[in-house]
Amino acid sequence: MENRIYNGQNGLWYELQGDYYIPCIALSDEEQVEIGVWGQRHLRYIKQHHKVRYVNLPISGKLNGYLADIDKQSEDMFFRLVKQMAERKGVTEQLKADEQMEWVARMNNIRSRATEIVSHDIIYN
Numbered sequence: 001m002e003n004r005i006y007n008g009q010n011g012l013w014y015e016l017q018g019d020y021y022i023p024c025i026a027l028s029d030e031e032q033v034e035i036g037v038w039g040q041r042h043l044r045y046i047k048q049h050h051k052v053r054y055v056n057l058p059i060s061g062k063l064n065g066y067l068a069d070i071d072k073q074s075e076d077m078f079f080r081l082v083k084q085m086a087e088r089k090g091v092t093e094q095l096k097a098d099e100q101m102e103w104v105a106r107m108n109n110i111r112s113r114a115t116e117i118v119s120h121d122i123i124y125n
Contacts, residue, residue: 033064038078039071042123074122081114082107 003016004024014021035043046054057063086092089106096103 033068035064035067036071036075038074038118038123039067041119042070042074043067045124070122074118077122078114078118081117082110085110085114 005014005021006012007014013024015024016022043054046057057066086107089110091103091106091110095106
């Protein structure tokens with residue numbers, strides 16, 4: 001028996017593994033992009049709740065690009081929301097200089113609210 005054979009009908013090479021021929025299939029070379037916390041959260045979400053999407057994205061070679069896009073959108077939205085909420089609530093550098101603990105409490109509240117909004121609108125959708 002040959003170690004490798006070619007099937008002209010489907011255009012695939014097969015390799016002998018034990019008694020069976022297994023197709024020689026490799027995922028396409030996808031550009032490796034650093035995925036941040038938002039992309040990782042979304043990956044966990046689709047892994048648990050959208051299994052078909054989770055399986056199809058790596059097969060099509062689009063998983064890293066998809067997660068990088070989700071991460072970028074989420075990060076942009078988060079910083080924009082924090083900035084807008086801080087302006088509306090009067091959380092300024094002057095408050096930071098005068099009352100540090102009050103500024104920290106307010107900023108933590110704003111960041112928590114922004115995290116919830118981003119999670120609801122982008123990550124868990």
